[in-house]
Amino acid sequence: MQGLPLSFVDVEKTFHIKGQALTVFEQLTLDCPGGSFTALLGPSGCGKSTLLRLALELETADAGSILVGDERPSAARKTGAVGVAFQDAALLPWRNVEDNILLPFQVLGTKPPDPEHIGKLIRLVGLEGFEKARPEELSGGMRQRVAIARSLATEPRVLLMDEPFGALDLILRRQMNLELQRIWSAARPTTLLITHGVDEAVYLADRVIVLSARPAEILADITIPFARPRAPELLRDPQFHKLCDEIGAYLEPQQNQTEA
Amino acid sequence: MKSRHDTLGTAALLLLILIAWEVAGQLRLVADGTLPALSAILTRLFAERSDYWPHILATLETSGLGFIIGNLIAVAAALVFCLWPIGERLLRGVNIAAFAVPPIAIVPVLVIALDGDVARITLAALLVYFPTMTATLAGLREVDPRSLDLVSAYGGGKLKALLLVRLRAAVPAIMSGFQVAAPAAVLGAILAEFGSGARWGLGTFLLGSLGRGEPDRLWGIGLAATAIAGVGYGLAALAAQWTTGRNRAVTIAPPPSESTSPQVERWRRSLLTLIAVLLPFLFWQMLLLAGDLSPIIAKTPLGVLDYLFFSNASPSAQSRLLQALSETIPITIGGMFIGLAVAFLLALLSFATPVVMRALLPFALVTQTMPLVALTPLAVLIFGRGITVTLVITISVTFFAAFVLLAQGFALIPRPAFDLVDAYGASTLQKLRLIAIPASRKWLFVAARLAMPKALLGVMIAEWLATGKGLGNLLNQSRGYLDYGMIWTVAVVSVLVAIALYQLTYTAERLTER
Numbered sequence: 001m002q003g004l005p006l007s008f009v010d011v012e013k014t015f016h017i018k019g020q021a022l023t024v025f026e027q028l029t030l031d032c033p034g035g036s037f038t039a040l041l042g043p044s045g046c047g048k049s050t051l052l053r054l055a056l057e058l059e060t061a062d063a064g065s066i067l068v069g070d071e072r073p074s075a076a077r078k079t080g081a082v083g084v085a086f087q088d089a090a091l092l093p094w095r096n097v098e099d100n101i102l103l104p105f106q107v108l109g110t111k112p113p114d115p116e117h118i119g120k121l122i123r124l125v126g127l128e129g130f131e132k133a134r135p136e137e138l139s140g141g142m143r144q145r146v147a148i149a150r151s152l153a154t155e156p157r158v159l160l161m162d163e164p165f166g167a168l169d170l171i172l173r174r175q176m177n178l179e180l181q182r183i184w185s186a187a188r189p190t191t192l193l194i195t196h197g198v199d200e201a202v203y204l205a206d207r208v209i210v211l212s213a214r215p216a217e218i219l220a221d222i223t224i225p226f227a228r229p230r231a232p233e234l235l236r237d238p239q240f241h242k243l244c245d246e247i248g249a250y251l252e253p254q255q256n257q258t259e260a
Numbered sequence: 261m262k263s264r265h266d267t268l269g270t271a272a273l274l275l276l277i278l279i280a281w282e283v284a285g286q287l288r289l290v291a292d293g294t295l296p297a298l299s300a301i302l303t304r305l306f307a308e309r310s311d312y313w314p315h316i317l318a319t320l321e322t323s324g325l326g327f328i329i330g331n332l333i334a335v336a337a338a339l340v341f342c343l344w345p346i347g348e349r350l351l352r353g354v355n356i357a358a359f360a361v362p363p364i365a366i367v368p369v370l371v372i373a374l375d376g377d378v379a380r381i382t383l384a385a386l387l388v389y390f391p392t393m394t395a396t397l398a399g400l401r402e403v404d405p406r407s408l409d410l411v412s413a414y415g416g417g418k419l420k421a422l423l424l425v426r427l428r429a430a431v432p433a434i435m436s437g438f439q440v441a442a443p444a445a446v447l448g449a450i451l452a453e454f455g456s457g458a459r460w461g462l463g464t465f466l467l468g469s470l471g472r473g474e475p476d477r478l479w480g481i482g483l484a485a486t487a488i489a490g491v492g493y494g495l496a497a498l499a500a501q502w503t504t505g506r507n508r509a510v511t512i513a514p515p516p517s518e519s520t521s522p523q524v525e526r527w528r529r530s531l532l533t534l535i536a537v538l539l540p541f542l543f544w545q546m547l548l549l550a551g552d553l554s555p556i557i558a559k560t561p562l563g564v565l566d567y568l569f570f571s572n573a574s575p576s577a578q579s580r581l582l583q584a585l586s587e588t589i590p591i592t593i594g595g596m597f598i599g600l601a602v603a604f605l606l607a608l609l610s611f612a613t614p615v616v617m618r619a620l621l622p623f624a625l626v627t628q629t630m631p632l633v634a635l636t637p638l639a640v641l642i643f644g645r646g647i648t649v650t651l652v653i654t655i656s657v658t659f660f661a662a663f664v665l666l667a668q669g670f671a672l673i674p675r676p677a678f679d680l681v682d683a684y685g686a687s688t689l690q691k692l693r694l695i696a697i698p699a700s701r702k703w704l705f706v707a708a709r710l711a712m713p714k715a716l717l718g719v720m721i722a723e724w725l726a727t728g729k730g731l732g733n734l735l736n737q738s739r740g741y742l743d744y745g746m747i748w749t750v751a752v753v754s755v756l757v758a759i760a761l762y763q764l765t766y767t768a769e770r771l772t773e774r
Contacts, residue, residue, distance in 0.1 A: 092425065094429075106420075
């Protein structure tokens, strides 16, 4: 199953909070071809999460069009083509790990996968032995891993991830990055990853987009040249670090001030 | 949380209270024996146990059926209102009327219109409906928005969100509704037994024992009624405790987003309100048509208008009504505020020291089911026939529902919120001020809405049985004179007063939300 293209064309979005208009996007255009891996960087509050919510049609754009394949997001999500891991794990507190992972199937109304599939996902995120644990019994990092397993459970063709590794420690984060790369290489869902980690973005993505502060514009669109599969050794490669520094420079505060 | 030490403390306190009761009874300390010794009550109860059984079974059956039917309707209605908010707007008038009806005012009406058993079950179900419906609806709406986002993200609509998230998340709220409903069902069944001429039932038994002036018998009947309600309450409380632990959000949820209900134009909103106001009258008219009753006994809405404004009796009726209202309304509002304050303090107390709370709860429960009519003669002996007795009775009927809701509100606050302020060395008082009180604000208003009409009921019962003033007395007199016009008028006016007070708390909630 090939990943579906995801496109944002001339998207406009303004929030009205207590009578104040807050413009997040003015004519933002971003095209993610099918099977691509795009990482999204940008200062806090610039609208990265809003972009993801727009791609799920949890928010509606004021103008412009957003397409998943050739459908609106609200139609695409009903087919089970989209997987999502929110910044906050968003687990149902009364369900155990297994049952939380099964939730998308119940929402979609499709046949639940065989237990082996769920077991594989749980092992993948390193939670074997915690199948029957409830969220309150898990640490923050473990909860995020449940959310990651859940986002992969439906074998989505578009994968949206909002800082999924934010609550993990560095070692676990590296490990999960490796796993995500492996899963992604096998199934090639079109992936949009929001992150604060420049090295994570460069290691995982084909392309890194840097957004400016509100209203968000694309400051930089950098193609990552490293061949796949990328070995962990890449993280120590001078070229890798050079690229990271280059991208990091766009995120320096001065940059944003001169922009503004 | 509940350590052995706590359990021992609760038991010790409970024992202390029981001993104090026994001593006070033996020495006839309270109003010359109005409070008999516990041992005397229980001895009498045991000696007369064979007399009790048929009465207990009859009340158990009617209150049980009323409890089940009322709760089924309440939960179903809340589900419909959650899926279809306009339905709630249309039925708002019916909902409030069904809830605000002072049961004592419609007992004669129900007995005229319905078959004996049906009348009793109907009143029990009626008293159960509103607390469960509001608690359920609040629970269905007060849901972690992140869970709803997740369902939407996988293409789930309102129905999926209801079935997979809202319904399960609302279980503790539904259980707290059941807790309030259990004593309400028993009270409804017993109140309806008074006027219905039923042969069996604790209400009938109580009525037969009232004239004999034997406090130990009255208390015995009260305890039997309490036991029935206590079983229902206990089961619901257990279920609530079991489900709440698993429902507590793992992290602090962001406040739910602004109301998503679509903007309704002004004329449509006015139309909805108009229908909501008219529907109860329509139901009333249709019920009478279906019952095929004499227009002399059963007044229609127009019949009441005619009586109050266009008949020969109108001027006298109006002046009597206004006089009664001027006596009833101020004390209702005062009693409501004090009752709410007592509930809030008790909820705080139960939050700060669960030990004290668990010892007090059984006694709080007694004041709920110890039917007001049994309590009132005793209260009169203790407090006289002045304003104090009205206030005492009003507070005792209002505080319980408010207390259960507030305690539930406190219990739902996520633990990390407390851990956070604990980390900065917050005292219990600070925890209350910074976390518990703001987080329970919504519940405080729900509690106020529940308490308002109950306060009116308490005042009317006290007026009827003790003070001889106000709306309650007017209703009692009219029953004596077979003045059907006034019976219906008082019923309607008391509902309207209750609705006005209810709207007042609603407006207050809106104003504080700004």
